[in-house]
Amino acid sequence: MKRLLIVDDSKLMRDMVAACLRPLGEVAFEFAATGLEAIERLALAGFDLVILDINMPDVGGLEVIEFVRAQDRLRTLPIVVVTTRGDDASRARVIDAGASGFLAKPFAPAEILEAVRRFLPGKQPTA
Amino acid sequence: MSERVDLQEFVGAFVAEAEELAAAANLSLLEIEVANTEGTTRPRIVRDLFRALHTIKGLAGMMGVEPIVEIAHALETLIRSADRAGGLLSPKAVEIALQGIGEISERVQAVAERRQVAGIPVQLIATIASIDAEPAATRLIKKIPSGWEGRLTVGELQQLDHAHDTAIPVWAVTFMPSASNVTRGITIASVRRDLAAIGELVRVFPRALAGPGDATGVAFDMLLISKASRDVIAATAATELVDIVAVVAHSAAAVAEIAASGAPDAPGAPDRDDHVTAIGRAVVRVDLSRLDELQEQLSLLIVSRFRLEHEIAAIAKLGHDVRRLREIAQLQGRQLRDLRRAILRARMVRVADVLEPLNLLVRGLARSTRRPVQLVLEAGDTELDKAVADRLLPALIHLVRNAVDHAIEAPEERAAAGKPTTGTVRVSCVAVAANHIELVVRDDGQGIDRDAIARRAKRPIASDAELLEVLTRPGFSTREVATTTSGRGLGMDIVQRVAVAELGGELALQTTLGAGTAFTLRVPITIAVMDVFSFQCGAQCFVVPASLVEEIFEVSAETVSVGPSPPRPGAGASTNSAVSLFEHRGQAIPLLSLGALLEIDSGARARKALVIRRNGQPMAFSVDRMIGRQEVVVRSIDDPLVTVPGITGTTDLGDGRPTLMLDLNELASVYRDRVAS
Numbered sequence: 001m002k003r004l005l006i007v008d009d010s011k012l013m014r015d016m017v018a019a020c021l022r023p024l025g026e027v028a029f030e031f032a033a034t035g036l037e038a039i040e041r042l043a044l045a046g047f048d049l050v051i052l053d054i055n056m057p058d059v060g061g062l063e064v065i066e067f068v069r070a071q072d073r074l075r076t077l078p079i080v081v082v083t084t085r086g087d088d089a090s091r092a093r094v095i096d097a098g099a100s101g102f103l104a105k106p107f108a109p110a111e112i113l114e115a116v117r118r119f120l121p122g123k124q125p126t127a
Numbered sequence: 128m129s130e131r132v133d134l135q136e137f138v139g140a141f142v143a144e145a146e147e148l149a150a151a152a153n154l155s156l157l158e159i160e161v162a163n164t165e166g167t168t169r170p171r172i173v174r175d176l177f178r179a180l181h182t183i184k185g186l187a188g189m190m191g192v193e194p195i196v197e198i199a200h201a202l203e204t205l206i207r208s209a210d211r212a213g214g215l216l217s218p219k220a221v222e223i224a225l226q227g228i229g230e231i232s233e234r235v236q237a238v239a240e241r242r243q244v245a246g247i248p249v250q251l252i253a254t255i256a257s258i259d260a261e262p263a264a265t266r267l268i269k270k271i272p273s274g275w276e277g278r279l280t281v282g283e284l285q286q287l288d289h290a291h292d293t294a295i296p297v298w299a300v301t302f303m304p305s306a307s308n309v310t311r312g313i314t315i316a317s318v319r320r321d322l323a324a325i326g327e328l329v330r331v332f333p334r335a336l337a338g339p340g341d342a343t344g345v346a347f348d349m350l351l352i353s354k355a356s357r358d359v360i361a362a363t364a365a366t367e368l369v370d371i372v373a374v375v376a377h378s379a380a381a382v383a384e385i386a387a388s389g390a391p392d393a394p395g396a397p398d399r400d401d402h403v404t405a406i407g408r409a410v411v412r413v414d415l416s417r418l419d420e421l422q423e424q425l426s427l428l429i430v431s432r433f434r435l436e437h438e439i440a441a442i443a444k445l446g447h448d449v450r451r452l453r454e455i456a457q458l459q460g461r462q463l464r465d466l467r468r469a470i471l472r473a474r475m476v477r478v479a480d481v482l483e484p485l486n487l488l489v490r491g492l493a494r495s496t497r498r499p500v501q502l503v504l505e506a507g508d509t510e511l512d513k514a515v516a517d518r519l520l521p522a523l524i525h526l527v528r529n530a531v532d533h534a535i536e537a538p539e540e541r542a543a544a545g546k547p548t549t550g551t552v553r554v555s556c557v558a559v560a561a562n563h564i565e566l567v568v569r570d571d572g573q574g575i576d577r578d579a580i581a582r583r584a585k586r587p588i589a590s591d592a593e594l595l596e597v598l599t600r601p602g603f604s605t606r607e608v609a610t611t612t613s614g615r616g617l618g619m620d621i622v623q624r625v626a627v628a629e630l631g632g633e634l635a636l637q638t639t640l641g642a643g644t645a646f647t648l649r650v651p652i653t654i655a656v657m658d659v660f661s662f663q664c665g666a667q668c669f670v671v672p673a674s675l676v677e678e679i680f681e682v683s684a685e686t687v688s689v690g691p692s693p694p695r696p697g698a699g700a701s702t703n704s705a706v707s708l709f710e711h712r713g714q715a716i717p718l719l720s721l722g723a724l725l726e727i728d729s730g731a732r733a734r735k736a737l738v739i740r741r742n743g744q745p746m747a748f749s750v751d752r753m754i755g756r757q758e759v760v761v762r763s764i765d766d767p768l769v770t771v772p773g774i775t776g777t778t779d780l781g782d783g784r785p786t787l788m789l790d791l792n793e794l795a796s797v798y799r800d801r802v803a804s
Contacts, residue, residue: 010182012144016137016189036315036347039333040304043345055181057174058319058331070335071344084185106188106196109134 002027002120003046007038007064008053008082017051017082020109021116035059039067042074049120051112054083054094062097069098078119082107134189139414141190142239148179149232153225153487155179159214160221170214170282171327176224177206183231194247195234201255202227213281220258225487227255274299275350279330283350286329290352297329298360300349301368313365315347321363326353415513418474425463425470426760429656430779432456432463433757471653474513478556478564479506481516485527485554492531499538499548500531505555509564512653515630519566519650522625525618526568526646527552534572534644544641546571562652563632563674569645575638592744595636599623622646628775628790630654631672657761659788660737661754661780665727668786670778671737673756675791678738680711682749687718705798709736709747718747724773724794739791748791754780761788772797 004027008014011033018029030047032038035056042050042064050068054061061081068074078100083090086104094102101115155176162169184199202224209216216224230248237244279287290297302318315331322328329350336344353360361369435456443449482504489502511519535541535550542548553569575598581588584597601620626634632650651657651674659670660679687707705723708715718736733749740746759778773794777785 009178010144010186012137012140012186013182013189015140016134019134019136034316034319036319036331036333039345040315040347044304044306044309055178057178059333063333067333067335067345073344084181084188105185106191 002048002122003030004028004116004120005030005032005038005041005047005050007032007035007050007056007061009033009056013053017112020107020112023113024116024120035061035064038064042068042077043071047077049078049080049116051080051082051116052099054081054085054090062094065094065097065099078121080112080115080119082112138190138238139416141186142235143414145183145186145195145235145238146232148183149228149235150483152176152179152183152228154483156221156225156228157486157490159216160218163216163218163221168214168282168285170210170280170285173206173210173214173216174282177203177210180206190238192234192238192244194244195231197247197252198227198231198234201252205255205258210280210282213285217258223251223255223258227251275330278332279350283329286327286352287350290327295352295354298326298351298353298357299370300351300360300364300366302347302349302364302366303368304345304347308365318347318364319349322349322351322353322360325355325359325363326351328352413473415474418470418513421470422474422760425467426656428466429463429758429760432459433780435459467656471512471656474653475510476513476516477506478509478511478516478566479504481511481520482506482523482554482556484520485523488524488527489531489552492528496531496535498531498535498550500535500550500552502527503551503553503555505553507556509556509558510652511564511650515650515652515654518625518629518654519648522622522648523554523566523568525622527554529618530568530570530572530644534570534574536573558652559649563649564652566648566650567645568648569643571643574640574642574644575636576640577638591636591638594638595634596741598636599634622648626650627675627792631657631674654761656758657778657788658756659759659761659778660756661759661786662735662737662750663752663754664721664725664750667727668754668780668784669721669750670759670780670786670788671791672788675739676737677740677745679753680709680736680738680747682709682718682733682736711738711745711747714745716745716747718749719795719798721748721750721789721794724748724798737791741792741795746791746795748794759786 002024004021006014006017006029008017011031014031014033018031021027021029030041032041036059038050038052039059041047050064052061052064061083065079065081068077068079079098080101080103081094081099082103082105083094084105091102091104100119103112103115155172158172159169159176162172180199180203184196184203187193187195187199205220205224206216209220230245230251234244236242287297300322302315304315308314319328319331329352331347331349334346334348336346349364351360355363357369361367439449439452439456442452485502485504489500493500530552531550535552536544536546538548541550551571554566555569556564556566559565575594577588577594580594580597586597588594588597598619599622623634626632626648630650631654632648635647635649636644637647638644658673660673660676661668661670663669687709705720707718707720709718710716716738720733722733733751735751735753736747736749738745738747757780759780761776761778773790774787775790776788778788780786
């Protein structure tokens with residue numbers, strides 16, 4: 001079963017993201033409330049995809065991406081960034097740092113579903 | 128599987144979280160305001176505030192509430208620049224931010240009530256955009272721990288600066304996560320939380336570890352400002368990698384000493400209880416409607432228990448031995464009480480939290496009336512049912528608003544009277560016997576001018592109780608009075624209605640001209656289950672809250688003298704007159720016939736009388752027959768379309784038929800109005 005890590009400091013937002021991804025069917029969701037927790041989880045366990053908020057206390061999403069991309073084991077891990085800052089500069093910064101996908105909040109359930117399908121290994125986006 | 132996902136299922140959770148975040152934002156702003164008056168900054172608080180706004184914005188966006196997104200975005204921009212300026216936020220910025228949060232809360236409320244959400248407050252957003260957070264403070268950062276240069280924000284540097292000024296040690300702590308730590312529940316989240324409980328955690332940085340084959344590959348470097356000893360910090364962070372990196376002390380020996388044992392006046396390890404609350408608290412947020420559901424199930428259980436008792440009594444009447452059945456029923460009764468208590472505990476909220484909004488209220492009122500007023504809240508650890516709290520708060524808001532608007536004098540006037548120029552409104556809460564709490568709203572203002580009120584009311588007023596009776600009369604004009612010197616009466620009928628009719632509590636008043644006024648509300652901590660007296664009147668059963676009934680008397684012909692017949696519409700030659708006098712302990716008490724009042728007179732001779740105290744005066748109601756005293760679940764009648772004067776709710780005594788709960792105070796008013804008309 002695919003393992004997805006959803007990182008957001010708002011539990012409600014994590015729940016909403018998981019709800020949006022329900023149509024994926026057989027996947028296991030795990031959650032982290034801060035960038036620090038996310039880094040710890042990623043260092044200790046294997047995941048198939050990360051959905052990452054940018055603005056979080058202490059360690060933000062960008063630092064999580066930097067950490068992930070600096071580790072050999074995690075270099076190809078798909079990271080879909082979900083952020084309230086949807087402007088082009090933010091998008092460029094996030095993609096530069098090494099994110100695989102970028103989605104601005106608010107997003108429609110179908111949008112995040114499609115983004116995750118595109119990057120989840122072994123799954124092809126439905127037409 | 129359906130591809131359609133509807134986020135509307137999250138509306139309730141959104142409202143709860145947005146309310147919580149808005150309340151937290153308000154608190155942060157108030158704290159920043161205090162810091163402003165002290166000439167200090169609170170970088171941490173500014174960051175919390177930023178996060179709260181950011182989260183509100185993101186969530187509101189997901190729910191499609193555009194006006195909230197816009198307001199939160201404008202505020203977020205303002206606060207971000209404050210954060211960059213090291214946590215400085217000008218008083219004007221605080222003011223406008225509070226206003227913005229207010230606008231957000233209002234719209235969250237609209238979402239909660241499924242009302243139309245007000246649009247984008249364009250003017251406010253323009254104002255927010257037009258103010259600048261203050262320029263950065265130019266303070267000299269005295270010492271940056273080596274290895275951390277260039278990695279800290281202005282706000283964080285100021286935290287270190289402050290530690291330097293107050294001679295609190297700064298520690299570098301490194302935590303290495305591992306699978307074995309995780310199985311013991313030690314994660315970066317737990318370490319972070321525990322360290323924050325024994326000091327001020329300035330910053331955490333992840334560090335990728337080099338070296339092939341290293342499974343963990345990460346270390347967390349943390350900067351902690353703490354007076355705790357090295358050992359305590361090491362144990363808390365589950366690491367040996369703890370070093371003092373900055374401290375102001377007079378000698379190297381002192382540094383060594385502090386490093387070994389903590390600062391001289393260090394609190395050392397937090398005491399056990401603190402620690403347990405800090406790390407052992409597991410909180411689940413539950414939608415109130417789920418607790419209501421639980422309560423509803425419990426009430427059905429209580430009703431079926433009544434039925435069981437009825438049946439046992441019926442079997443006993445047939446001459447069967449029901450001792451074993453009774454024992455089981457009693458055991459079940461105790462278990463039900465325990466269950467009820469457990470559910471009640473889950474519904475309890477801290478009175479201190481309930482009173483919190485009053486801070487903002489008083490602050491705003493002090494500003495608009497230009498009178499310096501301070502609010503003192505003394506709630507301790509008292510708790511009450513959320514449902515009671517929700518009803519009580521509007522009444523308290525009325526009382527506090529009245530106190531500031533009308534009771535507290537202008538500063539010059541206060542100075543002339545030898546009082547401190549700043550007025551004080553004190554709201555205190557204590558638990559009193561039998562599941563009740565007592566809330567007192569006390570001001571040190573001008574007091575209520577009894578004579579002035581008496582002139583308005585065109586009747587003499589001899590006591591505070593009579594004064595309260597006049598003030599709480601629905602017809603008593605508030606407009607006339609509130610603007611004259613006596614200055615009170617605004618919405619007092621509502622306060623009375625909440626405290627007495629809805630909650631089955633008491634309201635009392637104590638005032639001294641020139642010195643101040645105190646309103647005391649004594650209310651039960653829960654209203655879901657009530658202790659009542661049940662009785663029969665005509666062919667019907669009714670209940671009244673037991674807490675309101677002072678005494679129950681036998682009524683005999685000798686003690687009752689028949690009074691004037693009430694003007695009843697459509698009544699022919701009267702059967703029982705509705706009012707008479709009843710002699711008890713040498714005192715003549717008005718005795719109202721409940722049957723006549725409710726126009727369900729059976730013609731039967733009333734045999735019992737319930738005595739209540741109305742505004743300090745005893746008053747009796749005659750009923751045909753007492754049934755008993757029991758705990759019942761009361762459903763209040765909240766629908767404005769079915770409000771009947773004198774009836775506050777319904778209950779089920781176990782016979783499956785709805786039984787009405789009466790408000791005897793209001794029935795007395797109904798009678799008085801009838802006589803008056």
